[in-house]
Amino acid sequence: MEVNNTTQDNSTGYTNSTSDYNEYLKVVFIRNVVTCIIICIGLPLTFVAIYSLYSLVRNDHVAPIYVINLLISDLIQFCCIICDMARPESRMINNIYYNIYRYSLMTSVCFMVCIALERYLLIVFPLWYRYRRTIKSTVVICVVAWTLPALYFFTVFFADNFNIPTIVILVFLFLPFPLLIFFCCATLKALSASVSILPEEKRQIVGTLVLMLLIYTLLFLPRIIVMLVDCYTNGPSLLDTLSYLSSVFVELNPLADLVLYIFMKKGALDKMLSSVCCCRVEDVSSLENNTNREN
Numbered sequence: 001m002e003v004n005n006t007t008q009d010n011s012t013g014y015t016n017s018t019s020d021y022n023e024y025l026k027v028v029f030i031r032n033v034v035t036c037i038i039i040c041i042g043l044p045l046t047f048v049a050i051y052s053l054y055s056l057v058r059n060d061h062v063a064p065i066y067v068i069n070l071l072i073s074d075l076i077q078f079c080c081i082i083c084d085m086a087r088p089e090s091r092m093i094n095n096i097y098y099n100i101y102r103y104s105l106m107t108s109v110c111f112m113v114c115i116a117l118e119r120y121l122l123i124v125f126p127l128w129y130r131y132r133r134t135i136k137s138t139v140v141i142c143v144v145a146w147t148l149p150a151l152y153f154f155t156v157f158f159a160d161n162f163n164i165p166t167i168v169i170l171v172f173l174f175l176p177f178p179l180l181i182f183f184c185c186a187t188l189k190a191l192s193a194s195v196s197i198l199p200e201e202k203r204q205i206v207g208t209l210v211l212m213l214l215i216y217t218l219l220f221l222p223r224i225i226v227m228l229v230d231c232y233t234n235g236p237s238l239l240d241t242l243s244y245l246s247s248v249f250v251e252l253n254p255l256a257d258l259v260l261y262i263f264m265k266k267g268a269l270d271k272m273l274s275s276v277c278c279c280r281v282e283d284v285s286s287l288e289n290n291t292n293r294e295n
Contacts, residue, residue, distance in 0.1 A: 031248050035081060042255045043078050046071050049261040065138050066118060067260055069145065070111040074254035076104040081251060099156055102165075106149035106172050108253065109220070112212050113176045114145055115260075116183040119205050123190045123197070166227060173224055180216055184209040208260065215256045222246040 050071050053064040080101035088094060121129040149172065155165045187209055191202050223246040230243065 028244060031244050032085070034248055035085060035251055038251055038255055039078060039081060039085075042074070042258065045258050046074055046078070046254065049258055053261065065135070065142060066111050066114045069142050070108060070115070070257055070260070071254075073104045073107040073111065074257050077101060077108070077251075077254050080104065099153065099165075102169055103149050103152055105250065105253075106152060106169065107146060108257070109173055109176050109216070110145040110149060111142075112216065113179055113183075114141060116180050116187075116209060116212055119209055120183040120187050123187050123194065123205065170224060170227055173220060177216060177221070180213050184213050211256075211259060215253065219249045219253050219256060223250045 050068055053068050053071070080097045083093070083097040084101075152165065152168055152172070155168045188206065191197065191205065194202075197205075226243050226246045
């Protein structure tokens with residue numbers, strides 16, 4: 001009886017592990033398909049957005065510089081994702097593009113904070129910011145934003161504990177969250193009391209800040225939570241599935257950053273809203289005409 005029970009338990013465990021493995025393969029397949037779609041759509045559009053934003057850079061309009069750098073970090077992410085899809089056999093190559101991908105993620109978050117800070121200073125401290133705002137100071141901030149995440153590589157090459165790089169990136173990715181919330185709330189509060197800013201510019205600023213907060217909350221936070229749980233668990237199959245799903249969310253980040261291009265072009269948001277309003281007006285008018293005909 002004991003032997004039969006043991007055999008039954010082993011067969012049940014084997015069946016469960018097989019079903020878990022099949023579910024894992026399905027998740028991997030879905031992730032590969034979604035990744036290919038992201039690359040095919042996002043990579044050419046990123047080049048177009050960088051070229052278009054480059055023409056907007058003026059002495060009195062420095063915000064596109066941060067967005068251009070944000071899109072450059074997205075290009076690095078695309079290159080690393082392509083390397084991951086190629087499945088190189090060399091372990092060293094895998095480690096290189098994996099760490100570069102983490103670095104580009106941290107850089108992307110840095111420039112999101114820079115954009116939110118720039119909007120905050122423009123609204124809350126307009127006189128001080130317009131006096132201090134120059135191309136030179138913006139370039140210095142961009143250099144700092146590229147250099148600061150590079151400290152991650154020191155933890156990779158010189159840290160004895162394997163979890164230290166993961167802890168560093170967790171801290172680095174999570175710290176901007178309260179900053180983005182503060183900049184968004186403070187800017188919205190200042191905008192509600194401001195009468196000197198045009199409604200078009202208000203909508204542009206609000207759209208940019210809310211979009212960045214949504215990108216961070218929906219795409220980065222799930223990955224941060226999974227990485228945090230992974231540090232304190234043994235890595236069960238469910239966690240592997242969640243890890244793959246959260247990685248897909250992070251891979252959507254370059255595609256989501258392209259939407260910022262809409263909010264950096266003056267009038268683009270108004271055109272989109274006006275087109276939506278026109279569609280609604282046409283629908284209402286057509287509905288009224290049909291009602292009159294029936295009557």
